[in-house]
Amino acid sequence: MTQPAIRVNNLGKRYQIGSRENGYTTFREALVGLLSNPFRRFRELSGSPSEQNAFWALKDVSFDVQPGDVVGIIGRNGAGKSTLLKILSQITEPTEGRVEINGRVASLLEVGTGFHPELTGRENIYLNGAILGMRRAEIRKKFDEIVAFSEVEKFLDTPVKRYSSGMHMRLAFAVAAHLDPEILIIDEVLAVGDATFQKKCLGRIGEVAQGGRTVLFVSHSMQAVTRLCNRGILMSQGTVAASGEIEEIVRAYMSAGxxxxxxxxxxxxxxxxxxxxxxxxxxxxxxxxxxxxxxxxxxxxxxxxxxxxxxxxxxxxxxxxxxxxxxxxxxxxxxxxxxxxxxxxxxxxxxxxxxxxxxxxxxxxxxxxxxxxxxxxxxxxxxxxxxxxxxDSLDGDSARGPYAGPFPGVVRPVLEWDNESVSQASPIRQRVAA
Amino acid sequence: MTRIIIEPRPGWRMVDWHALWRYRELLGLLVWRDVQIRYKQTVLGALWAVLQPLLTMLVFTLFFGRLGGMSRNVTGDYPLFVFAALLPWQLFSTAVGQAGQSLVAGGNLISKVYFPRLIIPISSVGSAIVDFAVSLIVMLGLMAYCGVSISPHFLTLPLFLAGTILAAIGVGTLLAALVIEYRDFRYVMTFLLQIWMFASPVAYPLSIVPAEYRLLYSLNPMVGMISGFRSALLGEPFAWGCIGVSWLVTLGCLGLGLLYFRRLERRFADIV
CATH class of the missing domain: 2.70.50.60 (abc- transporter (atp binding component) like domain)
Structure with missing residues (x-):
């Protein structure tokens, strides 16, 4: 049996709510708190915060991801998906439990992190690459590829503040798309940009997935998840509600009632x-x-x-x-x-x-x-x-038929088609229900 | 195969030197970015790095040297005397000021990407060093202009430069962590640096502090570094006692700053 790419064991993350709700405290509040209730403060420092102010964003989360699996993490807002990704990306520390990741990992919670408007496209490629954990030599090697993918060759030496938002996104995603990890963790970075751009991103993630790499993909889009992933994890109220084959998990989510x-x-x-x-x-x-x-x-x-x-x-x-x-x-x-x-x-x-x-x-x-x-x-x-x-489950009997590519339009009717031959000597007329 | 273990690690933590080394290229790029951005939108550009210490020197010479009569306590040219002290002081105060704000300014990085958080305040110190290098060249030019030659003492300069940088990293990381935890420290910081300057021998010589209080005075790490800079650049005798005390306090500050930063680090993404 192979070693799992990611093993998550009884993971939990607790947030303090109340005084910390607005993100930060002032020193005065801390002083007042200390003076008015020294024992509470002492308990907090000794690591046992009052349970009534505690909120468990994640609790008892355990799962394994095998190498090569493309796992979709679904669940509604507040189910703990983002917290899970932040812990797996080492951005925040869990309160309890343990994660073991075997392999080089890259995580993409946002595209274009660290982009600076005053710097040129070229400069931002190097900066952003380094922020995402790429070596300079690696970026130099892939530079032309990144530029080609981004389609902004002509503006490479223009500060990105003069870019349109579309160009900005394309450049940012181009850098991210050329990360070369064994394990890739992606948040809903695709929720931004126009439809064409989203398709391009999805396509690229699909390529990465087919390259035998392990991908963890958080999304609200059942469509993207069913298309890309082979396995799924359904999160609900900070716990794993179900995990298994992606179709099964999407069905479970659909009937979450x-x-x-x-x-x-x-x-x-x-x-x-x-x-x-x-x-x-x-x-x-x-x-x-x-x-x-x-x-x-x-x-x-x-x-x-x-x-x-x-x-x-x-x-x-x-x-x-x-x-x-x-x-x-x-x-x-x-x-x-x-x-x-x-x-x-x-x-x-x-x-x-x-x-x-x-x-x-x-x-x-x-x-x-x-x-x-x-x-x-x-x-x-x-x-x-x-x-x-x-x-659209792509079973072939929807308006898409067997076609799985980009499919524009805000509605998707199945229409009656009349097909007739007009150039033959004796035209035949047939009616086909498409 | 690389293996990463993620689990809660409560309490104090050592600095992860290995991770810092692995991300050294990012450190370099962030320093380079700060320097680029600082001068990109200014009309005079990098000339500011020259003008800033020169103008400060003029103001000090006029108000403290002439009007305050401080130049009587100084052997040699008062402008050079002040400039030699402004070199380490401006390095320190710019570095500490930038490092203190760095985490709040870089909040987006903290909540979206993983890398050793220490890189952020340390890169702020790095960009202050670039300015320092420019000022040092100005100083050498001034010395040549005033006919002051470089003495063998100059060879000790790296000792005091290193001390200033380490002190700035120590105080800077401590403040960075405090600012993100308690935003009050943003205001404390400006005020603190102002007082700190007057508590350091920038406008006046070490000699006007009574001899019996000098070691106590050297608990301010910048006292030893500034007097060391003066000795190294202007060939004055070294006050080794003060320098020794200041170096010890510097190392203490550095340890405290790094450890406190590491202790609070795990919460940054949650509270930024």
């Missing part, structure tokens, strides 16, 4: 609404009624609103507003029927069904509202109420 951003509920006191109606909850669901974080691109998705009508007798129209991860509004749907009747007071549930094969991959946010049309009035409005992910 009521804890994710796809379900939201309000207490009557702070719920959106007024005297006519009040929103109770919103969730994204599948056909079987399960709340889903991630939707298969080939299945319909339901957006379900539950609300209380407080004043009866109105013709109420629920509506949903769907936008993508770039904030582009994709569409708005009104739940209006010619023959809808005024509703008596009570609790109602309305579900809008987004047809299968209509959305593109990525994160979608859904806002909901309830209105009347004559006169026009809005009774509640919850912008960005819920969010979910659309994933």
């Amino acid at each position: 009521e804890h994710g951003p796809a379900f939201r509920t309000w207490l009557p006191a702070n719920a959106p609404g007024g005297s006519v109606a009040r929103l109770n909850s919103v969730r994204v669901r599948d056909e079987s009624g399960e709340t889903i974080q991630s939707a298969d691109i080939r299945r319909p998705v339901g957006v379900e609103l539950e609300y209380d009508v407080l004043t009866g007798g109105q013709r109420l129209v629920p509506n949903i507003h769907v936008s993508n991860g770039d904030g582009v509004s994709l569409f708005t749907v009104l739940g209006w029927r010619e023959n809808s009747q005024p509703r008596p007071a009570g609790r109602y549930r309305s579900t809008a069904w987004i047809p299968a094969n209509s959305l593109a991959e990525g994160t979608l946010t859904v806002g909901v509202s309830l209105s009347t049309l004559d006169p026009v009035a809005v009774h509640f409005h919850a912008p960005d109420a819920v969010a979910f992910e659309v994933i």
